[in-house]
Amino acid sequence: MKNKRGPYALYSAAALVIMLACLMSISCSKTGSYPKATVSGAEVVVDTQTLSPDVPRFFTHRFRDKSINFFVIKINNNVLSFLDACKSCNPKLGFRFDNGHFTCKVCNTRYSVAEVEHGIGGCFPIRVPGAQRGNSYYIPVSAFEQYYSSF
Numbered sequence: 616m617k618n619k620r621g622p623y624a625l626y627s628a629a630a631l632v633i634m635l636a637c638l639m640s641i642s643c644s645k646t647g648s649y650p651k652a653t654v655s656g657a658e659v660v661v662d663t664q665t666l667s668p669d670v671p672r673f674f675t676h677r678f679r680d681k682s683i684n685f686f687v688i689k690i691n692n693n694v695l696s697f698l699d700a701c702k703s704c705n706p707k708l709g710f711r712f713d714n715g716h717f718t719c720k721v722c723n724t725r726y727s728v729a730e731v732e733h734g735i736g737g738c739f740p741i742r743v744p745g746a747q748r749g750n751s752y753y754i755p756v757s758a759f760e761q762y763y764s765s766f
C-alpha cells in the first residue's frame with residue numbers, strides 16, 4: 616500500500632523543524648534588558664547603598680556596538696562584580712537569579728550566592744575587577760573592553 620501523504624508530509628515536517636529552530640534561536644539569544652550602567656570618566660559606577668545583601672543588581676554597559684551585561688552583589692559586606700556570562704558554557708546567555716540561587720541559562724547548573732565566586736565545575740560567572748570607595752563601587756571600563764568579543 617502506497618503512502619498517500621507523499622511529499623506534503625515531508626514538507627510540513629521540514630517547515631515545522633525550521634520554525635522551531637527559529638523560535639529557539641530567538642528565545643535563547645536574549646539575555647535580558649537591564650538598566651544602563653552609570654559611567655564617570657573611565658569607570659562604571661554603582662551606588663552600593665542600593666545593594667541588598669546577597670541579591671545581585673544587573674546592569675548593561677554599552678561598549679561600541681554591543682551590550683555587555685554584568686551584575687554587582689554584596690556578599691558578607693564585600694561588593695563583587697561579575698559579567699552576566701558563564702565562563703565555560705556560553706558567554707552570551709548568562710544566569711538567572713531567584714530565591715538566593717544563580718542558575719546557568721545553558722546547563723542549568725544551580726548554586727547559592729555563597730558559591731558565586733567559584734561556581735560548580737567550570738560553570739561560573741566571569742569575575743570583573745572593581746573597588747569600593749565610600750558608597751560607590753568602581754569598575755574600570757577597560758575591564759569590559761577585554762570581553763568585548765565574547766558578546
